[in-house]
Amino acid sequence: MVSSSVKADVPSGVEAVQADLMSESGALAAIKGANNVFQCAAPPYHKWEGLFQQMMGHIAHAASYHQANLIMGDNLYMYGEVKGPIHEGLPYKTHTRKGKVRAELARNLLNLYDTGTLKVTIGRGSDFYGPHARNSSYGDRFFGPLTKGKAVSLLGNPNELHTVTYVEDFGRALVILSEHEDAFGQVWHVPHAETVSARKFTELAYEVAGHAPRIGTMGRGMLRLGGLFIPAAKEVVEMLYEFEQPFVMDCTKFMKRFGKEMTPTPLRAALEETIAWYRQQPQ
Template sequence: MSKELHVVFGTGPLGRSVMRELLRRGQKVRMVNRSGRMGDLPAGVEVVAVDVYDPTQSRVAADGAAVIYNCVAPAYSGAAWETDLPRMWKNILEAAKETGARLVIGDNLYMYDQAAGPIREDRPMNATTRKGRARAKAVEAMLQAHREGRVRVTFGRGANFFGPYATDQSILGSRVFPALLRGQAVLQIGNIDLPHTLTYIEDFGKALVTLGEHEEAFGKVWHVPNPPTQTRREVLELAARLAGKPLRIRTLGGLALRVVSRFMPVLQEMQEMLYQFERPYVVDSSKFATAFGDLHTPMEEALRRTLEWYRRHPLPSTLKTARESA
């Protein structure tokens, strides 16, 4: 039986995890990014250079695809999400329409309102933040295209993720694991003693590939499987035990975050999302588990793999992970 071609737009942490899962399942993979280059590239994987803002280039990159995965990540800013995100998503959608490919979109949870209680897929997309409103608008455009029969689309939504290549834009990324392995203080924001669901990036990729294999997944939104929710302090304590290092945590509240963010643009953009870290943030992924199985990796194993990746990549800030994805 011949292999299907799977085209992954974006070679950041999520795109890479999708790639690895596709290879484990024996599929043919084409990766798409701006440069046409990709570090740590497995044998047999094609990488093509594409300006995703160009609809023709996007269409050519998707030629022959059975499934397209939208894992692109514009710059982490409200302005970019209002202007760049819709253009990127529209061109990838049009590529799926022209090729007849199924479209799987890797998504986050920013579009939901801030009501208390577990976050389920039926929660209203009534975000009050700039990035959340932009995300909700882009999502609705994609779902409308599905309803109109122009394309088959499904969404896999993850919480704040961590794992291999999830460095600069992860709350458990380059400001945590390198410092922990050096015995230095790790940086966190908000209240670390509240329940906070985290997504392991490898589970995220596995879930997107699973959605792409099931016709019944399309036209719907799914929360990807996550390890059981813990507090971030509990997660960090487990990571420290696995690393064999003492744990020291430096936390930033709202005022401190505003001061430090003057020198760290990513933290500046995090200010409007601080609500996620100052109240319980629990994601319900039972809908996915019921339909396709609970694919989550236990937290201890996920942290063990993450620590091993950071040991092999001692200077992750030099890796082109966040911006490589666009």
Template sequence: MVIGERGVADLLDTPVVLGAGPVGRSVAAALVARGTRPRVVTRSGTTIDGTEPWRADVADPDATRAALGRATAVFQCAQPPYHRWPRNFPAIQRSVVRACEANGAVLVAIENLYGYGPVSVPMTEDLPMRPTTRKGAVRAALWAELLDAHQSGRVRAAAVRASDFFGAGVRDSAYGERFFGPLVSGGKAQVLGSPRARHAITYVPDLAAAAVRVAEDPAAWGRAWHAPTAPGITQLALVEAAARAAGVPPAFVAVKPWQLRLVGAFNSGARETVEMLYEFDHDFVVDSSAFETRFGQPPTPLDRALAETVAWYRQAGA
């Protein structure tokens, strides 16, 4: 199919979501709320209310092409485990790009901020890619390839980037179960790095809504956008705000680098986090004003987002 064959009005008529982690599920929920029935592609054929499950390995170009069918928009939310990023992530993205190239679907890739590397200013989308970590280098390379595919006319693509995210269903995150899990029970939230460093966090429903908005706006393609993200506050202030939402005393324990390295000896997730500690030792602030100004979508107020997250953790724990 020739790119541009479909009109703008039907861009979200037949959406496909790749991956069913917290981000994929949230994107699928946002699409269902708009009255569509997205196809959700996973290796296990995960079933989500209101969606069409499809079993495929997105690293396989033929399987991905079949999974996309006549998709009008594709949301790339799938990723390999941290320790497999250098080996597996490029193949996944190339497979997805080739499939979108074949059928003309708009491709929105969900990314993070690793590619920028350490910076001392609020991050904007025009910052150069200067990664200092292995996973940051992968992210920067993936974006360079995606941008080249768009600029060469192979695909219509954009990226939506988020900081460390939180929300219902988010467990494997710096602000996931190690943070909210103990806190909602009156225990101590675990924080990395300096408790007094500011750190912006992105609410997953805001990220999902941003991805959908970008997909349906042709003028938004060909670039990266920062999802609406609340102004960065210190991790100490974040603990206090989350504790208020949970109705418990604020308490935390700061995980030391040597402790993370020790756990990393037998836990790949902890081992892969070590190189990202710069995000938590110093201020890590996101500027999402470009997206907010264009689309009129501010981040969900932090107190409300935290309350909704706490409620989910309480229910999950029960």
């Protein structure tokens, strides 16, 4: 694993290599000798514009130079507000700054594939959770208090359906994409368990943790106030539409092609693994 820090939070047996992906030389050195590059890194959430394009340009160039396959871990921001299931055939109609960055990155990568410059495939997931997935809407600030029986705050309307992606399933799906020639040059939505409301997901998490639910909500006003002190909180405001209306990801394409190779982890099993991992972490 390549990280800006050698103290990266990775599973045992994974080697962490420090590198500066914001420089071309750093990316070239980090990727040297790799057959497959799984790109899941991102600049700080409030600094995407400009930095993300720069970083991805270096990674794509390095992968092309070393003739390595690039497997991009992506999200759903580029589609914008969608009525109905979110599938790969939708146009990029985002109205947000971060969505436009994601759309630009995806277009650039697929253009490099079309010109024969880079062998690339893109796997997309929704909000992710699971062991080591600390920097997420369902990361430290969610499972940290929940595992102790404390209250959590959910974004937007917690009664709306909202797909979540178990990070272990995300990883397995990206590996599967790397192993099949026909996966390259395309976008794939990775498998997920059944989509439930944010409230139901949270209630199940409390049940698995052995605590009674303590659920609050956080709207635009609270996020704007928090943004005065926490830059990342301010950045969430433009993405809040994902939590104010149904947000359901369709992974039919992936399951039709690769369904025999993986089945998404059921919600309860994924939550059991996630909560067990959080309870092993230092306070």
